[in-house]
Amino acid sequence: MISRSDFVRLSAALAGGMVLEFGVNGCSNRSSAVSAPKTVFQPSQWLVVRPDETVTIIINKSEMGQGVATGLPTIVADELDVPFERTSVQFAPAAPEYVDPLFKAQLTAGSRAIHAMWMPLRIAGATARAMLVSAAAQKWSVAPSTLRTSAGYVIDPASNRRASYGSLVADAAALPAPKNVPLKHPSQFTLIGRHNKRSDTLAKVTGSAKFGIDQRVPGMKFATVLHPPVFGSTIRSFDASKAKQVKGVTEVVQLPDNMGIAVVANNTWAAFQGRLALTVAYDNGPLAHTSSDDLYARFRRLAVSKAGAKVALVRGNVDATHGTVVTGTFESPFVAHAAMEPMNATAAVTADGVEIWAPTQGQTLTQASAAKIAGVPLEKVKVHTTYLGGAFGRRCYADFTNEAVALSKAINAPVQVIWPREEDLQHDYYKPLALNQIRGVLDANGDLVAVDHTVVMDSIMTDLLGPPPNGIDVISLSAVLDTQYAVRNYRVRYINPKTGVPAGFLREPGANANVFAVESFMDDAAHVAGKEPAAFRLRLLSGAPRAANVIRTVVGRADKAAAGTAHGLAYANWDGTDCATIAEVSMSGQTVRVHRVWVVADCGTIVNPAIVEQQLAGATNYGLSMALMSKITLKNGAVAENNFYDFNVLRLKDAPRIDVHAVKSDAPPNGIGEAATAPVIAAVGNAIFALTGKRVRRLPFSDGLALA
C-alpha cells in the first residue's frame, strides 16, 4: 500500500532528480548563499551572529501568512538562548544547502515547514550556542561544562563572569563545529510554546511589508499576459495594433511555449488596457466542448463502470461483508486558490544571468525552470523571495515566474508581470472536480464493518511532481488511503479521469473533497445505525487515541446549539495532524448561515500558540468558502467565472465566531496550516442534515441544496 510518507519519499525522489538534472555541480553555493564577512560568526547556513549582538536567521521557507518567519527563528533562538527581539530573518536564496530535508527541494508546502525544519534548526541553534560556550571557556580557561547561557550571554557561575555572544563572535568563528551537540529538554524551552507574537505584524499594518507585486527594480517595465482561455488551446494569430495604441504600452510580445501574449508598458494599468485591446485567434483543443456538467456525468459513469479503476488499498473482504448497506455519492467542483495577491513575478535577464523577485513557494523549481528558459547554468539564477500575499498551494508552480523570465529575456529589460484577477482565476492549477462514491455495511450492532470507496479525481501531483507511481495518486486519495477509522473490510479504488484541466495542490489537497464525502457518509451511517455522530466515530478510533481525543475535546468545548440552529461534527487527519470541528448552522430558505465553529487540533509540540490559533481559524474560513459558495465552472473548455463578483468567497458578514483549541503535546511538531480546512466543510453539511434531514451531496452547498 502507498502511504503519505511514501509521497514524501516520492516527492523527494522527483525533486532530488530535478536538482541533479539541472546540475548541482559547480553550484558552489556560498557565493549564491548569504555570504558573511569574517567579523561575524556563521556556524552554519542557518544563522549569523554579529558583534552587535544581533542574530540573522536564514529561513528556507516562504512566509505566506502561516507564520514561518516567526516560527522558524523561534526554534533557533530558543536553542541558541538569545532574546527573540535580537533576531531577524532573511529568506534564503535558491541554493543546495537550503533544500528541505523532507522534500529535497526548497518548497513550502504540505504544512511541513516546522515539521521538516524542527530538528535541523534546533541543531543549528544548539551547535552555535556550544561554540560560543567553548569560545568563552577557552578565554577563561575553564571547562565548557561549568558554563551556562542565558539571554545572549555565556555565564560562569563560579566567578560571576559573563561574556555577551557578540563579544565572542571572532573566537567562536575560529572553532570547529562540534557534532552531536545535546539539545534542550522541552522543559528548558524559553520561547518554543511561549513566544506568542508574530514578527511581521508591524510591517503588515503600516503598509511597509514588501510583497512580490511591490518589487521595484531600476529600469523596470510593467507587463501583463493574456493566456489562451480554453485549456489546451493554442494561439493561431493575433493583432496587437490596438494594444500598441494604448498610451504607455511599449511592446507586445508572444511568449514561447504557448505561455501567452505579454503586453509591456510604463505602468500596470496601461498593460492591462493593452491586454483588453488584443485580438487573438485560437486553435482550440479537445476540451473546447466540455463543461463541468459533462465532467460530473462522465465521473458518475466511471464510478459505476469502474473503467480504468486502480485498486489502491484492500483490507479484509468488502464483497463478502453483509448487513445494512449505506451508500453515498458526493461531488465537488473545481476551485481556484484566489490568493489576494494575484500571480506576479519580477525578473531581470542580463548577460550576467537571471534575477527573480517573486512571491514563490518553490524556489528550486523557479530557479531550475528559469535556467532552462534563459539558457544559463543554475547558479546564474538568483531567486529572491518576497512576502507572499497568500498562496494556498498556487505558488508552488513556476508558470508565473517563467513568464517574467521569458519576457525579460525577450525585451532585454527588467520586467514585472502581473496577472489581472481574471487571469488568476482562469489559469490556475485547480482543486480538481471530484466524485466520491462510498458504499458501507453496518453489522447488527450498528458498527461500520465494511467500506468500499471509489475516488474519481484528476491526479493532483502530476503537474508539479510528475505522474504518480502505479497510476495511484496518494494526494488525490488523501484522507481515504490514510483513514484513521479501523474498518475491518476496506477497499479504495482510484480512477484518474485525466480531464485536461490543470489540477494542483490547494489547501488540504485531495482531503478537501474526500473528507466532505467520508464525513458526510459517516454522519449518514451513524444516523442509520441510530448512534450519536461522535460515539459512532469513536467506536472506530480505539487505535487512534489522538484522533479520539480531538473529537471528545471538541464535543466538550462546544456550547449547546442555539435555538433555531443545529450542530454538525466532522473529523479528519491531515498527514498526522488530527482535527475535529463542530459547526453551528441555521437556514433561512436555501441560505445557510454558519454562526459559530469549534475547532480542536493536535499538531504535536506547538512552537507559537498564537500562530497555531490563526492557522486553525484561517483554514476553517478557507474551508467555509468552499463549503458555502466557491466554485470554478468549466464551460466549453474555459472557466466561466471572472472575478470576485462571480467567484464567491467568504466575507466578514459570512464569517462565524471561531473557538480554536490546540491540544498540548510533547510529540514532535506536525503541520497546522491545512488540517482545519476540510473538516468544517463536512461539519456544515452534517449540521444542515441535522437541521433539515436533507443530505447535501454536492459542493458548494449553495448549489448542492438546489439538487438535494
Next chain:
Amino acid sequence: MISLTVNGAQHELDVAPEMPLLWVLRDELGLTGPKFGCGVAQCGCCTVHVGNQAVRSCSVPVGSVAGQRITTIEALGSPDALHPLQQAWIDEQVPQCGYCQPGQLMAISGLLHKNPHPTSDDLAAAISNICRCGTYDRIRTAVARATSSAANQS
C-alpha cells in the same frame, strides 16, 4: 497635468485622467501600501481615503479626485504614533499574509469617521473587504478593542 495631494505631499502628474488612482499611487508615486486585488472594486485591497471617505482606488479615476486630500496606509499612522486600529491589529495579532490588511485598515478607519463605535452588525454591513487568510474573527475583536479603548480615552 493633474494635481494630487497624497499623504500631505503635493504632486503634479502627467497622467490620463481616467487612470485609476491605485495605479497612480503604486506605479507613478511608488506608494505600494495600497494593493491590487481585483481591479473591479470587489475585494477592497486598494482602499484609501479621499478626504475622510474610504474609496476603492482601483476604480476611482485619478481625474475625479484631483485637488482632493488622499491618504494611504502609509500615512494612517506612523510607527511612533500608530492609528488605534493599527495598534489593535498588533495587540490582537490580526494579519496573516497581510496583503489585504492595508485595505481592511483603511476601510474600517473610514467607517470610524462616520460611526466611531460600530457594532459587529454595523461592521458586517459596511465592510466587504476580502481576506483569504480568514482573519475576520480577529478583525472583529480588534475593532472592538480599538473602539472601546478610544472610548476610554475620550
